[in-house]
Amino acid sequence: xxxxxxxxxxxxxxxxxxxxxxxxxxxxxxxxxxxxxxxxxxxxxxxxxxxxxxxxxxxxxxxxxxxxxxxxxxxxxxxxxxxxxxxxxxxxxxxxxxxxxxxxxxxxxxxxxxxxxxxxxxxxxxxxxxxxxxxxxxxxxxxxxxxxxxxxxxxxxxxxxxxxxxxxxxxxxxxxxxxxxxxxxxxxxxxxxxxxxxxxxxxxxxxxxxxxxxxxxxxxxxxxxxxxxxxxxxxxxxxxxxxxxxxxxxxxxxxxxxxxxxxxxxxxxxxxxxxxxxxxxxxxxxxxxxxxxxxxxxxxxxxxxxxxxxxxxxxxxxxxxxxxxxxxxxxxxxxxxxxxxxxxxxxxxxxxxxxxxxxxxxxxxxxxxxxxxxxxxxxxxxxxxxxxxxxxxxxxxxxxxxxxxxxxxxxxxxxxxxxxxxxxxxxxxxxxxxxxxxxxxxxxxxxxxxxxxxxxxxxxxxxxxxxxxxxxxxxxxxxxxxxxxxxxxxxxxxxxxxxxxxxxxxxxxxxxxxxxxxxxxxxxxxxxxxxxxxxxxxxxxxxxxxxxxxxxxxxxxxxxxxxxxxxxxxxxxxxxxxxxxxxxxxxxxxxxxxxxxxxxxxxxxxxxxxxxxxxxxxxxxxxxxxxxxxxxxxxxxxxxxxxxxxxxxxxxxxxxxxxxxxxxxxxxxxxxxxxxxxxxxxxxxxxxxxxxxxxxxxxxxxxxxxxxxxxxxxxxxxxxxxxxxxxxxxxxxxxxxxxxxxxxxxxxxxxxxxxxxxxxxxxxxxxxxxxxxxxxxxxxxxxxxxxxxxxxx
Amino acid sequence: xxxxxxxxxxxxxxxxxxxxxxxxxxxxxxxxxxxxxxxxxxxxxxxxxxxxxxxxxxxxxxxxxxxxxxxxxxxxxxxxxxxxxxxxxxxxxxxxxxxxxxxxxxxxxxxxxxxxxxxxxxxxxxxxxxxxxxxxxxxxxxxxxxxxxxxxxxxxxxxxxxxxxxxxxxxxxxxxxxxxxxxxxxxx
Numbered sequence: 001x002x003x004x005x006x007x008x009x010x011x012x013x014x015x016x017x018x019x020x021x022x023x024x025x026x027x028x029x030x031x032x033x034x035x036x037x038x039x040x041x042x043x044x045x046x047x048x049x050x051x052x053x054x055x056x057x058x059x060x061x062x063x064x065x066x067x068x069x070x071x072x073x074x075x076x077x078x079x080x081x082x083x084x085x086x087x088x089x090x091x092x093x094x095x096x097x098x099x100x101x102x103x104x105x106x107x108x109x110x111x112x113x114x115x116x117x118x119x120x121x122x123x124x125x126x127x128x129x130x131x132x133x134x135x136x137x138x139x140x141x142x143x144x145x146x147x148x149x150x151x152x153x154x155x156x157x158x159x160x161x162x163x164x165x166x167x168x169x170x171x172x173x174x175x176x177x178x179x180x181x182x183x184x185x186x187x188x189x190x191x192x193x194x195x196x197x198x199x200x201x202x203x204x205x206x207x208x209x210x211x212x213x214x215x216x217x218x219x220x221x222x223x224x225x226x227x228x229x230x231x232x233x234x235x236x237x238x239x240x241x242x243x244x245x246x247x248x249x250x251x252x253x254x255x256x257x258x259x260x261x262x263x264x265x266x267x268x269x270x271x272x273x274x275x276x277x278x279x280x281x282x283x284x285x286x287x288x289x290x291x292x293x294x295x296x297x298x299x300x301x302x303x304x305x306x307x308x309x310x311x312x313x314x315x316x317x318x319x320x321x322x323x324x325x326x327x328x329x330x331x332x333x334x335x336x337x338x339x340x341x342x343x344x345x346x347x348x349x350x351x352x353x354x355x356x357x358x359x360x361x362x363x364x365x366x367x368x369x370x371x372x373x374x375x376x377x378x379x380x381x382x383x384x385x386x387x388x389x390x391x392x393x394x395x396x397x398x399x400x401x402x403x404x405x406x407x408x409x410x411x412x413x414x415x416x417x418x419x420x421x422x423x424x425x426x427x428x429x430x431x432x433x434x435x436x437x438x439x440x441x442x443x444x445x446x447x448x449x450x451x452x453x454x455x456x457x458x459x460x461x462x463x464x465x466x467x468x469x470x471x472x473x474x475x476x477x478x479x480x481x482x483x484x485x486x487x488x489x490x491x492x493x494x495x496x497x498x499x500x501x502x503x504x505x506x507x508x509x510x511x512x513x514x515x516x517x518x519x520x521x522x523x524x525x526x527x528x529x530x531x532x533x534x535x536x537x538x539x540x541x542x543x544x545x546x547x548x549x550x551x552x553x554x555x556x557x558x559x560x561x562x563x564x565x566x567x568x569x570x571x572x573x574x575x576x577x578x579x580x581x582x583x584x585x586x587x588x589x590x591x592x593x594x595x596x597x598x599x600x601x602x603x604x605x606x607x608x609x610x611x612x613x614x615x616x617x618x619x620x621x622x623x624x625x626x627x628x629x630x631x632x633x634x635x636x637x638x639x640x641x642x643x644x645x646x647x648x649x650x651x652x653x654x655x656x657x658x659x660x661x662x663x664x665x666x667x668x669x670x671x672x673x674x675x676x677x678x679x680x681x682x683x684x685x686x687x688x689x690x691x692x693x694x695x696x697x698x699x700x701x702x703x704x705x706x707x708x709x710x711x712x713x714x715x716x717x718x719x720x721x722x723x724x725x726x727x728x729x730x731x732x733x734x735x736x737x738x739x740x741x742x743x744x745x746x747x748x749x750x751x752x753x754x755x756x757x758x759x760x761x762x763x764x765x766x767x768x769x770x771x772x773x774x775x776x777x778x779x780x781x782x783x784x785x786x787x788x789x790x791x792x793x
Numbered sequence: 794x795x796x797x798x799x800x801x802x803x804x805x806x807x808x809x810x811x812x813x814x815x816x817x818x819x820x821x822x823x824x825x826x827x828x829x830x831x832x833x834x835x836x837x838x839x840x841x842x843x844x845x846x847x848x849x850x851x852x853x854x855x856x857x858x859x860x861x862x863x864x865x866x867x868x869x870x871x872x873x874x875x876x877x878x879x880x881x882x883x884x885x886x887x888x889x890x891x892x893x894x895x896x897x898x899x900x901x902x903x904x905x906x907x908x909x910x911x912x913x914x915x916x917x918x919x920x921x922x923x924x925x926x927x928x929x930x931x932x933x934x935x936x937x938x939x940x941x942x943x944x945x946x947x948x949x950x951x952x953x954x955x956x957x958x959x960x961x962x963x964x965x966x967x968x969x970x971x972x973x974x975x976x977x978x979x980x981x
Binding site: 119 | 869
């Protein structure tokens with residue numbers, strides 16, 4: 001037992017601090033959605049389409065209804081009667097909650113059974129008879145706009161093709177001009193294949209509608225509880241003050257738990273229909289087949305440069321596979337998200353991109369995997385193009401990058417496509433990564449032939465991200481601006497409670513945000529309770545994704561703590577009988593300037609604020625404040641990554657030997673947590689580069705619908721990560737911090753691919769699409785590159 | 794049809810009437826309320842459901858509850874004793890071996906088994922031991938370190954060497970041994 005006298009060092013600000021949330025998790029005492037059990041709770045299960053594209057002829061639920069444990073069977077027809085068969089997506093489209101006319105991807109929701117237990121619900125699914133009339137499926141995005149392609153979205157009035165949008169950014173004429181006169185132009189087609197974030201906890205919800213009070217409570221796997229509440233109010237017509245969304249402990253999100261899935265809505269409908277709480281938790285195949293995917297960008301990139309290695313311009317055409325519904329859960333006004341940040345970290349004269357979105361018979365989504373709204377695709381494109389250019393010029397890829405990186409004095413820097421980079425020292429980060437790697441030594445080693453016949457490859461990527469969505473002029477969700485609130489209350493004894501709008505899925509908010517308060521108020525982080533993930537207990541805000549928690553809510557936390565500090569100053573002035581202007585904030589307390597013995601800590605002032613101390617006219621007592629933070633700009637973290645691989649040319653097997661990651665995310669609040677976030681993202685990068693892909697056969701059958709087929713990296717595929725850091729504070733963030741959660745996922749795949757292509761140089765291989773599986777690498781070595789996204793003969 | 798089974802879970806005999814098809818993970822979670830054991834994939838790939846059956850780690854999503862009849866099961870809830878946390882639990886806190894916490898119980902159970910059979914495992918041996926389990930947050934680095942920490946601290950004591958360097962914590966009050974408050978708190 002720890003006594004007060006033995007109390008260990010307390011954490012009064014930034015620095016390494018073990019996580020407050022760990023105590024429950026290491027004991028198995030977390031509360032995830034599937035751990036929620038309510039009295040009388042029923043269980044739901046979803047019948048899904050076996051076809052990628054088929055007309056529904058009939059649905060017979062009579063046998064399922066007759067099952068003794070079944071309480072309700074809901075079909076699209078039931079929902080149509082409630083005007084709930086379709087729901088709006090976050091990209092101005094609609095998505096079927098349950099199919100009424102056609103199914104449009106394999107795994108689409110067709111019927112919902114509510115039963116006494118989860119096994120009975122599954123049994124009853126087998127009793128539902130659905131007659132389908134199969135239709136030809138659009139599987140290959142490159143064929144989606146063919147004149148004879150089947151029209152997927154005939155539910156949309158007047159729709160005669162599979163086209164969703166055309167969108168462009170940058171200056172086309174200027175870019176073409178630069179290209180026309182450039183000494184060197186390199187072009188490459190590349191696919192960033194469809195992947196899935198696959199958090200270990202699948203999606204689920206427990207919905208409890210109280211008929212007496214009219215209150216709907218939903219425990220659900222959401223990264224954005226407040227956004228969900230508003231959407232439920234808008235979609236279902238329920239009054240918003242009667243909706244409570246609780247996002248309890250979440251077993252990983254990575255962007256896959258941002259949007260609203262049909263299963264959530266069905267759990268709510270099931271509870272309203274049965275009058276009982278209804279739990280729905282999807283299984284792994286359902287998770288992989290139906291919840292949001294990411295990427296699926298077919299890109300044609302071109303880069304223009306001078307012969308001596310000055311990069312002049314980049315242009316790219318993208319064919320974006322959005323699946324059967326345009327359900328991209330991203331908040332920007334741009335249909336390709338932040339893709340037009342593809343000029344990367346370089347000083348260019350011009351750039352232009354054109355993106356065409358198409359429907360295919362696949363699940364909807366697009367940005368659900370730590371991509372910072374398509375920055376991943378952008379970084380992959382530019383970093384592959386820079387490597388291709390280096391090969392064309394016969395230059396070392398590090399030297400080519402060093403020659404073209406933005407220089408520190410160019411910040412703030414406006415890119416040719418309009419992004420306003422806030423701060424950076426890029427050459428320093430790349431130099432540090434090269435020093436940690438021993439880059440020159442590695443190149444020398446690589447040049448020497450090996451006895452074992454393996455090939456060594458060294459790959460670099462340099463990334464700039466824009467995170468912290470976001471400024472109102474560019475971003476909103478269904479018209480809701482992306483400002484986040486914070487509320488801070490200091491109790492009389494100096495202990496505090498901070499309420500925030502964002503929600504942790506493992507990022508450690510309960511610790512990091514307490515540290516921000518500690519830093520601002522000089523009270524121990526241990527004394528700050530962080531409340532989050534419950535719309536009834538927290539201020540409004542749009543949630544955690546796109547690395548926005550620290551840039552937006554972290555800023556709100558710092559600002560609200562400063563408000564409290566200013567309130568405390570007035571109390572201190574009254575208590576010390578001096579004017580407020582005579583006080584200075586030093587060492588975590590207000591003290592009299594020139595008389596440091598006279599001062600009060602926040603804890604002392606909290607008690608005084610609640611006491612009968614006479615305060616100046618118009619000053620209320622107590623010590624609390626609220627604040628809403630409107631981010632003036634995104635924050636722009638960056639980093640330099642170097643990957644070292646070994647490739648066995650006989651088998652095509654790739655082994656990642658080393659991975660060096662230098663990240664600059666501005667001021668680090670808790671370096672331990674930051675490093676953990678980077679480790680996780682690096683593993684994602686290795687996984688995507690080497691293993692993960694969601695491929696389909698010609699009928700639209702999903703070929704990655706379990707963890708036996710969709711391969712994720714284990715401890716054996718991952719090296720021991722080597723990290724370095726530089727710190728370039730964000731000039732517009734109150735504590736100089738930038739987001740970091742998605743940096744490594746965004747930045748690392750290109751480094752791995754560049755390393756493998758570097759190793760394959762003796763074979764004349766220019767490019768291989770991810771994932772670089774043994775089969776794909778071996779085929780490339782033998783001059784027979786495979787398409788990685790399709791299994792079509 | 795149901796069957797009557799008796800399973801000794803974390804040292805306590807539990808008797809229930811269950812369907813023969815009931816998975817052990819659902820028996821633990823839904824029948825006994827031991828929700829520390831998770832379910833993640835159905836195909837024995839992810840390992841969030843790892844528990845011990847008769848002293849050996851198994852994936853409880855691929856074991857029927859009736860197969861555990863008359864046998865012993867140990868779950869994450871059985872790691873902590875009156876003497877305190879298991880060193881592997883402390884190691885995960887010390888080394889930030891968890892983020893979302895979903896894989897953690899399964900990882901802890903495998904880690905404890907590994908150290909019982911190999912008290913001084915190499916990094917490679919640790920990676921192989923946990924290679925049947927997935928973590929989507931940590932990139933495994935700190936899980937490996939956490940298990941090494943537990944190997945090096947078999948008594949689980951929090952020592953000065955394991956504590957974070959004081960220099961990295963601004964304005965640390967002048968107090969005795971720098972130890973970690975989170976661990977102290979969970980041990981208390």
